[in-house]
Amino acid sequence: MSGAGPEPEAPSPARGPAIAARAGIPLGIAILVCFVTGLLSHWIQHPPGWFWWPAHPVWLYRFTQGLHVITGVAAIPLLLVKLWAVYPRLFRRPRFSPLELAERGSIALLVGSVIFQLTTGLVNIAQYYPWTFFFPVAHHAMAYVAVGALAVHLAVKLPVIRDALARPVESPPSAGVSRRAVLSAGGVAAAVAGLAVAGQSVPFLRWVAVLAPRSGAGPQGVPINRTALAAGVTDRARDPGYRLIVASGPRQRAFTRAELAALPQTTARLPIACVEGWSASAEWSGVRLRELLAVVDYRGGAVRVESLEEAGIYRSSVLPAEHVVAAETLIALTIDGETLDIDHGYPCRLIAPSRPGVLQTKWLARIEVSA
Numbered sequence: 203m204s205g206a207g208p209e210p211e212a213p214s215p216a217r218g219p220a221i222a223a224r225a226g227i228p229l230g231i232a233i234l235v236c237f238v239t240g241l242l243s244h245w246i247q248h249p250p251g252w253f254w255w256p257a258h259p260v261w262l263y264r265f266t267q268g269l270h271v272i273t274g275v276a277a278i279p280l281l282l283v284k285l286w287a288v289y290p291r292l293f294r295r296p297r298f299s300p301l302e303l304a305e306r307g308s309i310a311l312l313v314g315s316v317i318f319q320l321t322t323g324l325v326n327i328a329q330y331y332p333w334t335f336f337f338p339v340a341h342h343a344m345a346y347v348a349v350g351a352l353a354v355h356l357a358v359k360l361p362v363i364r365d366a367l368a369r370p371v372e373s374p375p376s377a378g379v380s381r382r383a384v385l386s387a388g389g390v391a392a393a394v395a396g397l398a399v400a401g402q403s404v405p406f407l408r409w410v411a412v413l414a415p416r417s418g419a420g421p422q423g424v425p426i427n428r429t430a431l432a433a434g435v436t437d438r439a440r441d442p443g444y445r446l447i448v449a450s451g452p453r454q455r456a457f458t459r460a461e462l463a464a465l466p467q468t469t470a471r472l473p474i475a476c477v478e479g480w481s482a483s484a485e486w487s488g489v490r491l492r493e494l495l496a497v498v499d500y501r502g503g504a505v506r507v508e509s510l511e512e513a514g515i516y517r518s519s520v521l522p523a524e525h526v527v528a529a530e531t532l533i534a535l536t537i538d539g540e541t542l543d544i545d546h547g548y549p550c551r552l553i554a555p556s557r558p559g560v561l562q563t564k565w566l567a568r569i570e571v572s573a
């Protein structure tokens with residue numbers, strides 16, 4: 203047949219810059235939102251305190267991390283549409299000019315790093331870690347590669363993008379599948395994928411969260427990441443000799459659980475917002491941390507909390523001063539009016555506003571004002 207489309211090398215003439223540029227806009231936005239929210243989450247934790255992060259509104263981290271996971275998942279169908287639109291070109295033999303090699307190299311870096319970010323993130327929200335590298339380090343480092351390569355790609359392609367966007371989206375007559383259909387399908391797929399995970403953070407969307415690994419199920423209606431059994435704390439948590447040590451320099455006090463329960467109690471509605479994307483609110487009550495610290499004459503500064511758990515990378519965490527003094531920061535004894543389940547941190551746990559789940563330390567043994 204003669205009369206091939208404008209790109210004779212492409213199996214479908216509907217492919218090409220018209221779709222690539224249009225799918226690229228929401229994809230680029232999703233990647234940028236994902237990058238910024240990911241950096242925030244990283245900076246809050248590594249190490250806690252150097253980067254100012256407010257304790258209010260209490261749902262702020264829930265919001266930024268929910269957005270991180272939703273935009274990451276929504277980016278997957280958009281990336282597939284974009285790769286579909288350009289893929290015959292990806293495998294075209296390069297001409298060995300330095301400019302073309304640089305361009306092809308940056309595209310290889312971009313595609314590789316974005317695929318790495320989206321797949322490791324997706325597998326992570328399913329709480330599945332099949333690799334030997336430490337996820338947060340690799341995911342953080344690769345984010346800079348992806349965004350750097352994206353910046354180069356945008357700069358190089360700007361004339362092509364401008365040109366493609368200026369022209370109408372209509373497909374050539376021989377195209378088969380229309381460009382509009384591909385773009386609409388990509389848009390719908392991105393929305394469905396985003397919604398399907400949004401339900402694990404947005405309570406009224408819980409019922410559509412078909413892709414969400416966490417349904418909200420767990421003791422007392424809140425999911426569990428690490429059980430008391432897995433953390434090896436069951437015996438020590440139930441030991442009648444249990445004491446919570448509160449220390450500041452030479453001052454030190456030990457509390458039984460009953461003594462903590464006899465102190466003035468505060469109730470706050472706060473979310474657990476796991477870095478893996480799920481979040482769940484509950485009504486916690488217990489002793490305000492700043493009131494407990496008054497017994498050791500707290501004068502400000504960061505505070506470290508330590509768990510009964512002996513190994514485990516999340517056995518302790520640091521609260522920046524901002525979060526120590528927040529009125530909602532509690533050493534919680536109950537959840538939704540019931541004694542904490544041992545898997546939620548019995549005898550007591552930390553729960554503080556606008557903080558990643560990994561820093562909400564369970565089964566507390568010791569609270570220490572940093573020197």
Ligand SMILES: Nc1nc2c(c(=O)[nH]1)N[C@H]1C(S)=C(S)[C@@H](COP(=O)(O)O)O[C@H]1N2
Nearest residue numbers: 425426427428476509516546559560562564
């Ligand atoms: N001691 C200890 N505390 C911990 C963890 C842990 O592994 N050990 N996991 C954290 C993580 S990753 C999350 S998301 C929350 C979950 O709290 P929940 O199990 O009560 O929902 O607990 C945090 N507290």
Ligand SMILES: [Mo]
Nearest residue numbers: 476477559560
């Ligand atoms: Mo978590």
